[in-house]
Amino acid sequence: MSKAIDVKQAAQLLFDNDRLALICHASPDGDTLGGAFALCGALQKLQKTAKVITPEAPSKRFDYLRYGVAVQEFEVGFAVTVDVADAALLGNVEEKYKNNTDLCIDHHISNTGYAEHLLLDSDAASACEVVYEVIMELERLGDTELMSAEIAACLYTGISTDTGCFRFGNTNAATHRRAAEIIEYGFDLTRLNYLLFDMRTRERIELEKKALESIEYYFDGKCAIISLTKAVLSGADEEDLNAISSLPRQIDGTELGVTFKEKDDNVWKISLRSKNYIDSRAICAKLGGGGHKKAAGCRIKGTYEECKNILLKEIELYI
Numbered sequence: 001m002s003k004a005i006d007v008k009q010a011a012q013l014l015f016d017n018d019r020l021a022l023i024c025h026a027s028p029d030g031d032t033l034g035g036a037f038a039l040c041g042a043l044q045k046l047q048k049t050a051k052v053i054t055p056e057a058p059s060k061r062f063d064y065l066r067y068g069v070a071v072q073e074f075e076v077g078f079a080v081t082v083d084v085a086d087a088a089l090l091g092n093v094e095e096k097y098k099n100n101t102d103l104c105i106d107h108h109i110s111n112t113g114y115a116e117h118l119l120l121d122s123d124a125a126s127a128c129e130v131v132y133e134v135i136m137e138l139e140r141l142g143d144t145e146l147m148s149a150e151i152a153a154c155l156y157t158g159i160s161t162d163t164g165c166f167r168f169g170n171t172n173a174a175t176h177r178r179a180a181e182i183i184e185y186g187f188d189l190t191r192l193n194y195l196l197f198d199m200r201t202r203e204r205i206e207l208e209k210k211a212l213e214s215i216e217y218y219f220d221g222k223c224a225i226i227s228l229t230k231a232v233l234s235g236a237d238e239e240d241l242n243a244i245s246s247l248p249r250q251i252d253g254t255e256l257g258v259t260f261k262e263k264d265d266n267v268w269k270i271s272l273r274s275k276n277y278i279d280s281r282a283i284c285a286k287l288g289g290g291g292h293k294k295a296a297g298c299r300i301k302g303t304y305e306e307c308k309n310i311l312l313k314e315i316e317l318y319i
């Protein structure tokens with residue numbers, strides 16, 4: 001199990017080491033990417049050799065996160081995961097790092113403790129809030145300013161996407177305070193919010209149409225399920241897929257929205273989004289997954305009908 005450490009201890013570890021890899025989870029979202037690139041940029045400003053590792057290619061929507069981060073190739077000396085609650089989420093780098101992660105920076109209470117050191121703030125709405133505190137401590141240790149508009153944009157990306165632009169139930173006063181401090185660094189807030197929350201590609205519109213056409217209702221409409229096959233998902237942008245997961249939850253009268261996405265033949269990635277009393281994390285934990293109380297996920301093997309029936313049996317216990 002991990003050794004639990006605080007922000008100062010985590011910053012000291014980063015300050016004392018070099019050849020650092022900031023590792024994201026598979027199917028990378030704004031929080032894992034924003035945190036990794038923000039921390040990478042800060043470490044490079046401290047004259048550290050640092051790079052970001054993404055097990056899967058991120059959405060092109062996030063290309064701006066790379067601004068100001070130099071591409072560096074080297075043999076990793078210190079491995080850091082950001083927003084990765086379980087080594088199983090590391091995709092094609094799991095075997096390399098599941099027993100070789102020096103530090104994990106996370107906000108998931110379901111963290112499995114796979115890293116040697118764990119900086120965990122389960123009260124934070126996003127991992128980027130924790131990364132922000134670490135960067136502030138690194139500034140003190142290095143006696144130099146590390147924050148910039150580019151790094152602030154990375155951190156804002158993680159905070160805003162993990163809170164649904166500050167609409168989700170994980171948003172609290174501390175979230176707003178940290179976001180306000182980060183906004184002060186002067187990135188283009190209006191443009192970034194448009195890019196993250198308002199922009200729709202034609203492909204995204206078609207994907208939403210197919211998702212809405214697949215809706216099924218259960219438990220007197222309290223549960224809504226959408227399903228997307230591998231054929232439909234072929235070539236889809238990963239961030240568009242993440243956004244689709246919120247669609248069934250938005251329907252009036254639903255307490256739980258479920259999205260089935262076929263990753264391989266008969267392998268389904270399932271996302272749960274709940275509104276009030278249903279514990280999405282508890283449901284997914286029974287199926288080998290995890291996450292937060294109101295947003296969690298898991299994977300199940302089988303036909304769509306088989307997997308759906310397995311999940312519905314678990315949902316029935318809570319709904």
